[in-house]
Amino acid sequence: MRTFTLQISLLLLLTTGSAFALDEPGQDLPFLGRYPGSIIDSYKTAHYDEATIPLGILGRKGFANSETVEGQVTYIRYKVPEDRSPLEFIRNYRQALQRAGFHILWQCADHGCRNPDADVAATLWRGAPTRYTGGAEIFSFENGRMLSAEYRATDGVRTIVFINDNTLFGHSQDASVYAVQTKPMHSGLVSSDVGQLTSESMAGALIQRGHFAMHLPFDFNQATLRPDAQSTLTALSQLMEQHPSLRVRLEGHTDQVGSAAYNQMLSLNRALAVKSALVARGIVGQRIEVTGFGATRPVAGNNTDEGRAQNRRVEVVDLSPGAIAGLPPANADIAPTTTHAPAMNSAPTPYKAVSITATQHQSLGDLQPPSMLLSN
Structure with missing residues (x-):
């Protein structure tokens, strides 16, 4: 796999004086900054996992439309300044994503994000370190907004972002950011062949x-x-x-x-x-x-x-035939150190990840957007 960089910047840092807490549990996405004054409250990333991206309202039996995406998953929860509204917050993110070439897949506001009889919570990524049981995000809020967006590179790699900003119980304002950059899973990590190259x-x-x-x-x-x-x-x-x-x-x-x-x-x-x-x-x-x-x-x-x-x-x-001619060719058929397990279903699409600047695309392991990671 490999990373191809997109010569763009997500100019979400609207001011240059935003101070980041030294003891924050994580870092911003390499391709997406934070709203000024926001503090990272929770953070987790997984090299390869699956997350559900909402593409429609939440109903009694789940989302009206959604997609489960596999790849590198990152979750960030920000504490947002209380004097900033979810409307202002989400619009700034939307503008930045659109400038970077992302396509807005779905967005909603307030109670329009779920049916009146829907459950109040939905699990997007079970690995997310949320405050809620089972890693569930709360979709019932008095004043909040959310959106899903996607960047699809020419080589097929996708970067999907879901952002949810809500006011909890009329007090503190939280914003959750999920990012998935699609790529193949590392296969063959468990060997079924004990043979080693000698x-x-x-x-x-x-x-x-x-x-x-x-x-x-x-x-x-x-x-x-x-x-x-x-x-x-x-x-x-x-x-x-x-x-x-x-x-x-x-x-x-x-x-x-x-x-x-x-x-x-x-x-x-x-x-x-x-x-x-x-x-x-x-x-x-x-x-x-x-x-x-x-x-x-x-x-x-x-x-x-x-x-x-x-x-x-x-x-x-x-390059030197005869240099080892004294050895018998008894073991010419050599076994690889690892073997790749047979595909259980269809072969995964060869994906890449996205990045925002030419130098940032290796700062988060293999996770980065508008240019994406590949296989090789």
């Missing part, structure tokens, strides 16, 4: 085929190697230590999600990350060449999650 199996593959693929676990949309990649990297460094004349080329590959230029850059950066890890283990850098092919050399179809996962790889190519 220096012997790598050697056998190089003797027999001259190359082998490492499907290394990288952080989402990053060229950062995760801890569970270390055993494979150690095995490769051991192989190169055992055969000092062995020279290799590391070839980075991605799936087809995203632009060709971005894929090429990401594939090269991931190959460089592997080289850096080997050098850190004492392997001389001159023995390692690196290149990136982006999505130009797929080994599987890009129309399924499993196929895209196979295409996201770093291949090791032997």
Whole structure:
């Protein structure tokens, strides 16, 4: 996956002097500021979960229209200055979202947000640390407004925001902000194959085929190697230590999600990350060449999650045939460190996330809008 940035700003901070509490439990969304004077009262984010976005009024049997969206979910509750009305608050957010290219999906005011006989609460995200049992948001209020909005990037990634501002019991004013940035779930994190890449199996593959693929676990949309990649990297460094004349080329590959230029850059950066890890283990850098092919050399179809996962790889190519000729090719068929579980239903749509400035799009892990996160 990867992030593409949109050259826009959500100018919600209407004044420059807003002071943020030092002990706040979280931070603003990287693409959406806060109303001046607001204080974060509660905050939580999940790398991958599902949340329900209201697209219609609340009735006795739930929302008249809604969508359950999967991806990175963030919940923020603000305490809003009491001298500001929900009307003023929600209009400023709506204006900022529209300026950023968001489309307003639904909005309502006061008791028009629910049927008179509807329940007073509805659960949007069970992970939300609200004050209410089960993570439910209260939809019954005397003076309040809410809206849902969406940004859909050209590559298919969606950023959906739901904002609810209400006055509780005629006193304190709260505003809840939900943001979901769609992206595929990390699959294959639980292995059903105990086989591991070893220096012997790598050697056998190089003797027999001259190359082998490492499907290394990288952080989402990053060229950062995760801890569970270390055993494979150690095995490769051991192989190169055992055969000092062995020279290799590391070839980075991605799936087809995203632009060709971005894929090429990401594939090269991931190959460089592997080289850096080997050098850190004492392997001389001159023995390692690196290149990136982006999505130009797929080994599987890009129309399924499993196929895209196979295409996201770093291949090791032997540049010194004969350097390990003394080893038997008994273990040429090497097993990946993890295997991807079969798709239980249809393959997930390859999504991205959105961001507001060119530099902000990595500030919240993989969550960011108007430009979105992808797979690779």
